[in-house]
Amino acid sequence: MSDAAQPTAAEVRAAAEAVKAALDRHLAAVENRTGEDDPAVYDAFNALAVAAEAYDERLYDRYDEVTPFEIPGAEDALPPYAGPEEPNALTVLIRRDYAVVEPQRLLAQAQRIADIEAVDDAGTGAGRPAGASVHTALGVLFGEYEPDEIATRHKEFGLEEGDSTLWVSAGDELPEPGEWLAAPFDADAQRVICRFDVSAVFDEDDLDEELGELRR
Numbered sequence: 001m002s003d004a005a006q007p008t009a010a011e012v013r014a015a016a017e018a019v020k021a022a023l024d025r026h027l028a029a030v031e032n033r034t035g036e037d038d039p040a041v042y043d044a045f046n047a048l049a050v051a052a053e054a055y056d057e058r059l060y061d062r063y064d065e066v067t068p069f070e071i072p073g074a075e076d077a078l079p080p081y082a083g084p085e086e087p088n089a090l091t092v093l094i095r096r097d098y099a100v101v102e103p104q105r106l107l108a109q110a111q112r113i114a115d116i117e118a119v120d121d122a123g124t125g126a127g128r129p130a131g132a133s134v135h136t137a138l139g140v141l142f143g144e145y146e147p148d149e150i151a152t153r154h155k156e157f158g159l160e161e162g163d164s165t166l167w168v169s170a171g172d173e174l175p176e177p178g179e180w181l182a183a184p185f186d187a188d189a190q191r192v193i194c195r196f197d198v199s200a201v202f203d204e205d206d207l208d209e210e211l212g213e214l215r216r
Contacts (some may be wrong), residue, residue: 015055022051037081077084083191089171093187096151096162102158103134109157110137113144163199167192 007015022044029044056067100106107130114130130140141150141157154161169191180186 005061007062009062012055012062014056015051015058018051019048019055019160022048030148035047039080042080045082078195079190079194080191081190083188083193084172087170087172087193089174091169091187093149093167093169093185095166096147097162097164098154098159099135099162100138101160105158106134106137106141107132113140151166163197165198166196168194193209 026041026044026048029038029040033041052067052069059065059067110130130136145153150157150159151161151164167187169187170193171191
């Protein structure tokens with residue numbers, strides 16, 4: 001970037017003042033919120049995100065420095081709730097990511113499950129070759145255990161947890177049986193009552209370590 005295209009020191013200072021004003025507006029909106037889905041809080045949050053991003057960009061362009069915080073953009077936040085006040089049905093969407101870090105452990109566990117099933121079915125230990133591939137082993141594992149049990153015992157199966165999220169969405173009535181099976185994960189963000197996210201980015205120990213690095 002040329003010097004002519006860089007923001008001036010005054011523009012960087014103005015962006016910093018905009019962040020301060022946005023912080024005050026956000027705090028005031030939170031202090032005076034009228035409910036869990038107060039649109040004033042939502043608008044103030046988005047304004048703060050925009051102001052912080054603008055300041056970060058100008059600070060970097062002018063001084064080659066960055067801020068020690070990151071505020072998610074508006075696309076990361078849920079829009080104001082627009083579903084029924086008294087839902088007659090609920091949809092719970094869960095996503096959990098795993099990395100296969102110990103394939104041999106996974107294969108051995110799947111073969112053990114298949115061997116036990118073979119004994120139960122035919123009185124012999126000659127199980128099907130469930131440990132022949134990771135693809136087959138995963139099918140055996142998730143066919144045998146509930147997702148919550150896999151989440152609890154993932155290390156036993158050679159898996160490592162990634163991010164996870166749970167969305168609770170309001171509905172007017174239960175769909176007809178089989179109606180949504182072809183596309184089970186469509187969700188109207190304006191009908192999401194609440195969500196719960198688990199991610200390494202929320203790890204307080206990691207955050208403290210990063211802050212410690214910044215302080216030194």
